[in-house]
Amino acid sequence: MERLSMSGISKRFGGIHALSDVSFSAQGGEVHALMGENGAGKSTLMKVLSGAYDHEGGEIRIDGNRASIHSPHEGMKLGVSIIYQEFSLASHMTVAENILMHELGEKFSINYRELNRRAARLLDEMGFSDIDPRSTVSDLTVAYQQVVEICKALSHECKILVLDEPTAVLTNHETEKLFRLVRKLRDQGVCVIYISHRLDEIFDLCNRVTILKDGSTVGTWDTNTLDHDSLTNLMIGRELTDFFPERNAKIGAVALEVQSLRSGSMVSDVSFSVRRGEVLGIGGLVGAGRTEALRAIFGADKRDGGTVTLHGQEVHNRTAGEGVRNRIGLLPEDRKHQGVLLDLPIRDNALMTPVNPFISVTGWINQASERDKVQELWKELRLKAASQDANVSTLSGGNQQKVALMKWLVAHCDVLLLDEPTRGVDVGAKVEIYRVINQLAEQGAAIVMVSSEMIELIGMCDRVMVMRGGRMAGTLEGDAIREENIIELAMGQDNVH
Amino acid sequence: MSTDTTTTTRGAKAPSESGQLSIVGLLIKYNIFIMLAALIVASSLLSEHFLTVQNGFNLLRQLVPLFLASIGMLLVILTGGIDLSVGSLAAIGGMAVAMLMPAMPFEGAIALICCVLLAISAGALLGAMNGIMVAKFNMAPFVVTLAMMTMARGLAYMLTNGQPVRFDRELSTAQILKTFGSKGLPWLGIPWPIVMIAVIIVVFILILRRTSYGRMTVATGSNETAVRLAGLPVARYKFLAYTICGGLSALAGIVVTSRTSVGTPVTGMALELDAIAACVIGGALLSGGKGSVTNTVIGVLILGLIGNIMNLMSVPAYPQQIIKGAIIILAVLLQGLGNRDAKI
Structure with missing residues (x-):
């Protein structure tokens, strides 16, 4: 009998189908990989399983019994535990307090000796007797914090353990330790569901793999019947549609040139150049340092090395303000928290730039001409909103993104760094954003676009640079911009065909 | 129209649709205006005077x-901060002007202007220290200004060993200050402090609406990360808010001294709490990004009228505090209802 069986699961966010009629099953005593591109629905499916999301239609069975899970607490009671990339640990409390947290609230007084003893036993069973249950969680390495998180899940009955990209933040050595732990749990009969982008890990660790694509199940295979190539092809398997509008941009002189850029721990060696009228894509896995590279070029993060040349002149942006004065604009990946002021009107959002021709030296705003300019951009970008005074929160995702772009057009930025510009917007809005990007390129802007969606990189970009581990893994041009090549570069396979 | 609201995420406030404003919606939207009107009507019924x-x-x-302190407080609250030191800075301002007047080498209007400017600067300087701690060193505004509240009050006591500062009332400088505090315009007899506060209110309304500093101050409180990533100097907006708040607080103390002709270190006790209350009644969000000068002014008027009405009804002082607290809760509750209404 299957330990877990989910069938006919659907989930919509607004008008977007995140999951449609997905079926997924896994057994006790196996490590089952769940794979797919970003946005394929892996995390959504697991959130449905945990009870963080409600599902529409379909049913979940655990050990053959129909399970009704409507909150993470109910999920936990049925033995479902999920370890996310961001841990849910109380970082200022001790290891033991975290592992046995659910018991802390049940008793009036706490016997710390007993608590520490039991936590130590659990850690010992997992092969991590070197973690002191009395130490503070924030003092541990990320890998050990993950172990604590897993032990916390195991402290109550755990039948199904979901690991969401657990190795993204781990070193090789730490990964090995984690794998030993996962195998141990598998041998104890736990059903482990493993989400990862790293093909090697899948073949190393997992018995079976289920592939999701655009919110539907592609199928389930035994891993020993697959190899790297066939797995990659199964994940792609889609035609490039005429999703992407024509672009007739004249490619001009080099606008931005970056050489051996270093910044923090995430960007160690990045070089590229982009010309006027050109759209350069940056592909790679989450955590490859793409966002950080853009931020360092813009000036939002400190640059530790390398040069940035704009229109032939070397510049050093130490703050975002200097970046804007050098006419670079950055569209951040997290639109709602970094890109726009949700609770303020469109006009205030468009004004939000240090290079604003409608503000005199005294700070006084020329409201009439500012209104005219916003009106002009409004038409140009085909914005859909009630009025200039409408709060940005009332707009759809695509229109919010247009508002976030407005300020850079007010400031005459001609090098635009776009970080996941179409994240979290529906298909129609995506096409609109592509149209705007094309329009800007046609007007002579140089565009750098980070994207995790293969199809977007292929459809939109003149060239694609792929990053891996903070370095440039390679650049693809013309016909070489294909999904398999991007994936191979991003994941570190050298057998590019 | 209603489909728009379903697409907005949690956390983001749903739009209040202009097309479907009901009477209840209007009542909630303009609740402070209605409250003010009700208080005025009630007061005039209670007393013919x-x-x-x-x-x-x-x-x-x-x-x-209170107007002065509340406007300063509003600037700070808009950035998402809070300033607990306004009462103590008022004491510093009131003391400073009282001590400076006799110490000036000359007398008259010019001397008074110098004294007032110096006293305001003292407040602004201490406010600027708050600002540096918050904006530059990223310390929690509550903690920084709590410390400043204690220190500035201590300084005010230390200046005269806790004694009130009396000054020679025959001094022409002091007489001009007294005239300011007690007399008014020849025309209609509008008292000078009221003329001054009217001008200041108009100036700050314009600053918040029509200058980039004002609008970006609101933007900072609304979403600091977005403003920083837009390349704007967030730290400067915060620093200025605390500095201006310090200056306005000192001016509040000077006005008190002008009325009483004595500078005392107990000036402005609990002024910060009334100022916060006025902002909150006026609909300002303590998390920043929302609030207006006009509404804060109404908040001050409501607080003042509550006191006035209770005096007219001869309610004793202690129950007055309980009623005042209850009205603050009521005002904020009404605003909460307004927001919840929009979320549906």
């Missing part, structure tokens, strides 16, 4: 220090 010009002037004149 209430709706006289003289009573109006008296009431407003008493409220001038």
Whole structure:
């Protein structure tokens, strides 16, 4: 009998189908990989399983019994535990307090000796007797914090353990330790569901793999019947549609040139150049340092090395303000928290730039001409909103993104760094954003676009640079911009065909 | 129209649709105006003396220090901070002007202007210290200004060993200050402090609406990360808010001294709490990004009228505090209802 069986699961966010009629099953005593591109629905499916999301239609069975899970607490009671990339640990409390947290609230007084003893036993069973249950969680390495998180899940009955990209933040050595732990749990009969982008890990660790694509199940295979190539092809398997509008941009002189850029721990060696009228894509896995590279070029993060040349002149942006004065604009990946002021009107959002021709030296705003300019951009970008005074929160995702772009057009930025510009917007809005990007390129802007969606990189970009581990893994041009090549570069396979 | 609201995420406030404003919606939207009107009606019914010009002037004149502190507080609250030191800085301002006047080498209007400017600068300087701690060193505003509240009050006591500062009332400088505090315009007899506060209110309304500093101050409180990533100097907006708040607080203390002709270190006790209350009644969000000068002014008037009404009804002082607290809760509750209404 299957330990877990989910069938006919659907989930919509607004008008977007995140999951449609997905079926997924896994057994006790196996490590089952769940794979797919970003946005394929892996995390959504697991959130449905945990009870963080409600599902529409379909049913979940655990050990053959129909399970009704409507909150993470109910999920936990049925033995479902999920370890996310961001841990849910109380970082200022001790290891033991975290592992046995659910018991802390049940008793009036706490016997710390007993608590520490039991936590130590659990850690010992997992092969991590070197973690002191009395130490503070924030003092541990990320890998050990993950172990604590897993032990916390195991402290109550755990039948199904979901690991969401657990190795993204781990070193090789730490990964090995984690794998030993996962195998141990598998041998104890736990059903482990493993989400990862790293093909090697899948073949190393997992018995079976289920592939999701655009919110539907592609199928389930035994891993020993697959190899790297066939797995990659199964994940792609889609035609490039005429999703992407024509672009007739004249490619001009080099606008931005970056050489051996270093910044923090995430960007160690990045070089590229982009010309006027050109759209350069940056592909790679989450955590490859793409966002950080853009931020360092813009000036939002400190640059530790390398040069940035704009229109032939070397510049050093130490703050975002200097970046804007050098006419670079950055569209951040997290639109709602970094890109726009949700609770303020469109006009205030468009004004939000240090290079604003409608503000005199005294700070006084020329409201009439500012209104005219916003009106002009409004038409140009085909914005859909009630009025200039409408709060940005009332707009759809695509229109919010247009508002976030407005300020850079007010400031005459001609090098635009776009970080996941179409994240979290529906298909129609995506096409609109592509149209705007094309329009800007046609007007002579140089565009750098980070994207995790293969199809977007292929459809939109003149060239694609792929990053891996903070370095440039390679650049693809013309016909070489294909999904398999991007994936191979991003994941570190050298057998590019 | 209603489909728009379903697409907005949790956390983001749903739009209030202009097309479907019901009477209840209007009542909630303009709740502070209605509350103010109700208080005025109630007061005039309770006492025939209430709706006289003289009573109006008296009431407003008493409220001038609170107006000043509340406007300063509003700037800070808009950035998402809080300033607990305004009462203590008012004491510093009131003391400073009282001590400086006799110490000036010359007398008269010019001397007074110098004294006032110096006293305001003292407040602004201490406010700037708050600003540096918050904006540059990323310390929690509550903690920084709590420390400043204690230190500035201590300084005020230390200056004269806890004694009130009396100054020679025959001094022409002091006489001009007294005239400012007690007399008014020849025309209609509007008291000078009221003229001054009217000008200041208009200036700050314009600053917040029509200058980039004002609008970006609001933007900073609304979403600091977005403003920083837009390349704007977030730290400067915060620093200026605390500095201006310090200066306005000192001016509040000077106004108190002008009325009483004595500078005391107990000036402005709990002024910060009334100022916060006025902002909150006026609909400002303590998390920043929302609030207006006009509404804060109404918040001050509501607080003042509550006191006035209870005095007219001869409610003793202690129950007055309980009623005041209850009205603050009521005002904020009404605003909460308004927001919840929009979320549906």
